[in-house]
Amino acid sequence: MKQQRSNIYRDLYALRTFYECDIIACGIIITRSKALNAVFSQLDIKAKYGASTTWTGKLIPRIRSRRHGGCPLLVLGITPQVIEDLGEN
Numbered sequence: 001m002k003q004q005r006s007n008i009y010r011d012l013y014a015l016r017t018f019y020e021c022d023i024i025a026c027g028i029i030i031t032r033s034k035a036l037n038a039v040f041s042q043l044d045i046k047a048k049y050g051a052s053t054t055w056t057g058k059l060i061p062r063i064r065s066r067r068h069g070g071c072p073l074l075v076l077g078i079t080p081q082v083i084e085d086l087g088e089n
Helices: 002-020 036-042 056-064
Strands: 027-032 073-078
Touching: 002 027, 002 056, 027 056, 056 073
Parallel strands: 027 073
Antiparallel strands: none
């Protein structure tokens, strides 16, 4: 769990540095939304991809605290609606 938190910080600081050095114009983060917890439970994989992994609920507070500096961010939280074959299981 500690490792995951440091990964979030590492990624946000990297995006900040790249932006401040004019290497990137914005950062894009693709992660999962809280809504996927129900899917993980249904597939019996919640223990593997549960609360200890990065998701929007952990990411948003770090963004609000400006860990990314002034780097514009596009954050996408994957929801169950984008899983096409979910009903087939």
